[in-house]
Amino acid sequence: MEVLMGLDLIPLGKPKLGYEEEHARLFEALKEAAFFDIPSPPFFVRLKQRVEVLLGRRVRSDVSTGRLADGPILLRQLEDISVSPYDTLCCPRAGIDPVADPWLRSAYDESNAKREGKSFEQFRQDIHGEYVLALAPPSPGLPHYASGPGQYVEGYAFRGKALTLEGIEDILGLELYNKAWMHLSPQELVEYSDELEEAALRHAQEHDISRDVMALEAGDDCSHEEEQLLILLSLARWCRYWGENGHPVWSDY
Secondary structure, three states: OOOOOOOEEEEOOEEOOOOHHHHHHHHHHHHHHHHHHOOOOOHHHHHHHHHHHHOOOOOOOOOOOOOOOOHHHHHHHHHHOEEOHHHHOOOOEOOOOHHHHHHHHHHHHOOHHHHOOOOHHHHHHHOOOOEOHHHOOOOOOOOOOOOOOOOOOOOOOEEHHHHHOOOHHHHHOHHHHHHHHOOEOHHHHHHHHHHHHHHHHHHHHHOOOOOOHHHOOOOOOOOHHHHHHHHHHHHHHHHHHHHHOOOOEEEEO
């Protein structure tokens, strides 16, 4: 099958109180716009989404004119009624939360702004209110497999490239494997987590793995089968965290 590199699973904001129905409607419209804008998701995903459209289970946005609403506009509308994933992760904000003050000074000392002669006060004003993910408390919502600092996605996004490790597709089966390339609602994320955990448990029993792979640190030795298990459990727990906290996840590839 076609393997798409660079897959990132990105939590979107959860609905603000009282906006649950509007949030769900916009998320479905955003999925529909993305489906027609993006030409090459895996064939299984294209086929499933096309069938849903034909059966009326997915409704085009802007049906009064027969045109699809613009994706960026839909995304802005969704963000306007959303609580940020950063808030769910309890990230402090620079210049607002005192716990971030030492980080702010350290960030300035290592910044290009200082080297270019900008004052600390100017630097502080420039990033006032920004979330500091590095100071977030430990959470399953912070993935074991991430794109890392300096990438175009936020640090709480799951790096889907891990799923391309040899054997993962065989463990999950084609349908469950391809589900990672679909945009999932909170309820669908929890269901996906259950499916991943079931597959991980079956894999651990088949290979007699008793080691707590979730306790592994970067650089620790592990077998290929243990690494497979770590990927499955990491994604399962990450999906459960965001789903149970009311966040949909966007599949970006």
